Amino acid sequence: MYKILEARELTTNIYLMEVEARRVAKRCQPGQFVIVRMDAEGERIPLTICDYNREKGTVTIVFQTVGAGTKKMGELKAGDSLHDFVGPLGCPSELVDEPVEELKEKSILFVAGGVGTAPVYPQVKWLQKRGVNADVIVGAKTKDLIILEEEMEAVAGNLYITTDDGSYGRSGMVTQTIKDLVEEGKHYDVCIAIGPMIMMKFVCKMTEELGIPTVVSLNPIMVDGTGMCGACRVTVGGEVKFACVDGPEFDGHKVDFDQAMKRQQLYQTMEGRALLKEQE
Ligand code: FES
Known part of the structure; x- marks a missing residue:
């Protein structure tokens, strides 16, 4: 069993959970995911790792309630346990394999949409710890749906918040901010975009036009x-x-x-x- 040390709602239907999972915490890298099951019969839920603490032996996951399984998971509290917490799975982010000296030469842009901010966070934090400051655009439909702003602010070189309805930060889609930044004179060697499929599709269309190689998750x-x-x-x-x-x-x-x-x-x-x- 994997004990939940912290459980809280970040915003409507998006939850954060810090779970005691020593083996995963020891080996996981940014970009990887875990499979969670609440009980022996429960559905298997793949969730990206949002943060980890190797000393404490904990892994933080962020999830959106999209079906019965995640809805039930959102009701769990600190002190409760998860039946399975399998991982780390999937390939780590490509950045992890690059020599730090080369990364320092690069200008990196992350684009996060909604709950996609969670998997972007550990990558930006990993880079910041190694002296690489990446720019980050976080977009959501409205101000209420922006998550992990403070955490991201602490690790990003520059953080740009955008909301579709203009209720906070820049107004409009993340693609507009990418275009604006490039027009304002920014140059990016690589873009990493994580968010809803439709967002990633249009980010890729925009970065293709701008000639910025782009990785999506x-x-x-x-x-x-x-x-x-x-x-x-x-x-x-x-x-x-x-x-x-x-x-x-x-x-x-x-x-x-x-x-x-x-x-x-x-x-x-x-x-x-x-x-x-x-x-x-
Ligand atoms: Fe089922 Fe990949 S999630 S095959």
Whole structure:
């Protein structure tokens, strides 16, 4: 059993949980995920690691309540336990493998959308600890949906907040801020975008126009996180990949987002799943 040390609602339907999981905390790297189960019969929920503390032996996860499983999880309190906490899974962020001296030469931009701010945070923190200051754009529909602002502020070189309705920070989509920053004279060698599929699709369109290589994390399309369900199948540069096994990070300019989003939609119904099975 894995004890929950802290559990709180960050904003409507988005929760943070710090869990005692020594083995995962010891080995995990930014970009990886865990599979959580509340009880022996519970559904397997893949969740990206938001933070970890190797000394304390804890891992922090952030999740949005999207179905019955995550809704039930949102009701857990500090002192409760999780039945399974398996990981770390997936490949670590590519940044982790790059020599720090080379990273210091690079100008890095992160773009986070909504709950996607959680997996961006450990990457920015990892870089900051090594003396690399990355710019971060955090976007959400409204002010209430911005999460981890203080935490991000503490580790980002520059933090730009945008809201679609203009209720906080810059007004408009994250793509507008990317364009504005470049027009204001900023240069970026690489962009890492994590958020809703539709956001990543348009970020990639924009960065392709601006000539900025872009990495995306396809966590949002994972269902069981084991390579078995087929939900996260995606075409990248003409090749079939599975986000949970081959990713979750991919070259954003090569991802077929339209196909992945269509699949994601179909996967949500039983009829859709049957149809996908027939097609494969
Ligand atoms: Fe099921 Fe990847 S999430 S195969």
